[in-house]
Amino acid sequence: MKRLLLVSAILLFSMAASNIFAQGCVAIRGFSTCSGELANRSTAGFQKGQWSISGNFRHFKSFRHFVGTEEQVERVEEHTNVINRSSFYDLSIGYSFTDRLFGTLIIPYVDHSRESGRDERSKVYSQGLGDIRASVGYWLFDFNKQVRSNLSISLGIKTNSGKSDFTDVHAHRDGRPDERPVDQSIQPGDGGVGFTFELQGYHLITNNLFVTGGFYYLVNPREMNGVPTYRSRETEAIMSVPDQLAGRAGLTYIFGTSGFGVYGGGRYECVPVYDLIGGSGGFRRPGYVLSAEPGLSYTRNKFQVNVDVPIALVRNRTQSFPDMQTEAMTGESQHGDAAFADYLVSVGVTYRFGGKGHANMPVDVDEIEPTAPIN
Known part of the structure; x- marks a missing residue:
């Protein structure tokens, strides 16, 4: 029973730490268009030869405009706000080469609409394949010896398979x-x-309660993609290809052997003003979202299901590089806006097969000296 609780906790962690998705126009596409991923359910197999197939659906509506952290409430009142409705469908395939080395392939499909205008509103649409991602990760500690805590590091590549010049x-x-x-x-x-860099880790406080966390960074060396924006400022005439980053941490509690779990934590999502590699020119909407994130999970045999609803607490559209350039040249304040969502809904299902089970995890949790709580 104790081993079952431990295994369930570790598997559930892979769900609790799985998805990071931005809620609005700031974090564009790529984790994929206003959405992103931090690790993936597929990565936590912990069994040599195990496969996992995951499907995830996410949806949000961004409609509240912010300049910095100040909301432009009049935009909604006057019905001049931009409204984005975005849905994401991700297929993830994971494989454990060993009990610690794993690989993940993520194939996204997106479906968007964007409504704008003042007196006469208009709407445009886009849909299709997003930017496919592939990564390889490794758990740093042997699960036979280090049961209460572990940390994985993943490196990957994000392709340009999604259209960046979709027209309507x-x-x-x-x-x-x-x-x-x-x-x-x-x-x-x-x-x-x-190129992507990811961390994910967990620490068991008790058999039923554990803390999880993760970090994701996408490096985009290309400065601009050549697609025109039709914006009036010359410095914003072409779309930028920005970096993105995200972090997530929280607590998960599992109710006995029922398979049900609850998650509570916070997440941080950001499109930075400056890229780590390459230039930072062109048009982008930099900024960040800080959210509180409740979630529910259920694990049964080979299936896992989770529902997460991140709720935005802080939304900040930071000043972009072209804003700074124009301000320096004209002496006048420049600060663009962006639309954000209030919340996001994420539903995921994972099926696992193959592998040799967890018979290689013989250590009883109670035989391990408990570690101190994380401060």
């Missing part, structure tokens, strides 16, 4: 139809090949 017909001011690229926030891809 926009309503022109003089009434003529005008087909051109849709806004950066609803493009299926970002147009660049990137």
Whole structure:
């Protein structure tokens, strides 16, 4: 029974630490278009030869405009706000090469709409394959010896498989139809090949309670993707290919052997102003979201199901590099805005098969000296 609780806790961690998704136009696409992933359910097999297949659905509606941390409440009241409705469908395939070495392939599909306008509202759409990701990760400690805690490091590549120049017909001011690229926030891809770095870890406090955490960074060396924005400022004429980062930490409690668990934690998602590698020019909406995240999980035999609802607490559209350039040249304050969601809904299902079971985890939890709580 104790071993079953331990195994359930570790498997459930892979769900609790699995998905990070931005809630609005700031964190564009790529984790994929206003969405992202921190680790994946597929990565926590812990058994040589085990496969996992995961499906995840996410949806949000971004409609509240912010400049810095100040909300432009009049935009909603006057119905001049931009409204993005975004849905994401991810297929993830994972394989454990050993009990500690694993690989993950993530294939995203996106479906977006964007409504804007003042007197006459117009709507454009985009859908299709997003930017496919692949990564290889390794758990640092042997599960036979280090049962209460572990940490994995993953390195990967983000392809440019998603279209970054998806077009639709926009309503022109003089009434003529005008087909051109849709806004950066609803493009299926970002147009660049990137590299990912991920951490995920857990620590068991008791048999039923454990803390989890993770970190994700996407490096996009390409500065701009060549797609026009049709914005008035020359420094914002072409879409940028920005870096992205995210962090997540919280507590999970499992109710006995029922398979049910609850999660509570926080998450941080960000598009930085400056990239680690390459230039930072072109148009982007930098900023960050700090959210409280409740979740429910259920594990039964080979299946895992989870529902998470991150709720935005702090939304900040930071000043972009072109904003700073224009401000320096003109002496006038420049600070663009961005639309954010209030919350996001994420539902995931995972099926595992193969492997040789957890018979290689013989250590009883009670035989291990408890460690001190994390401060």
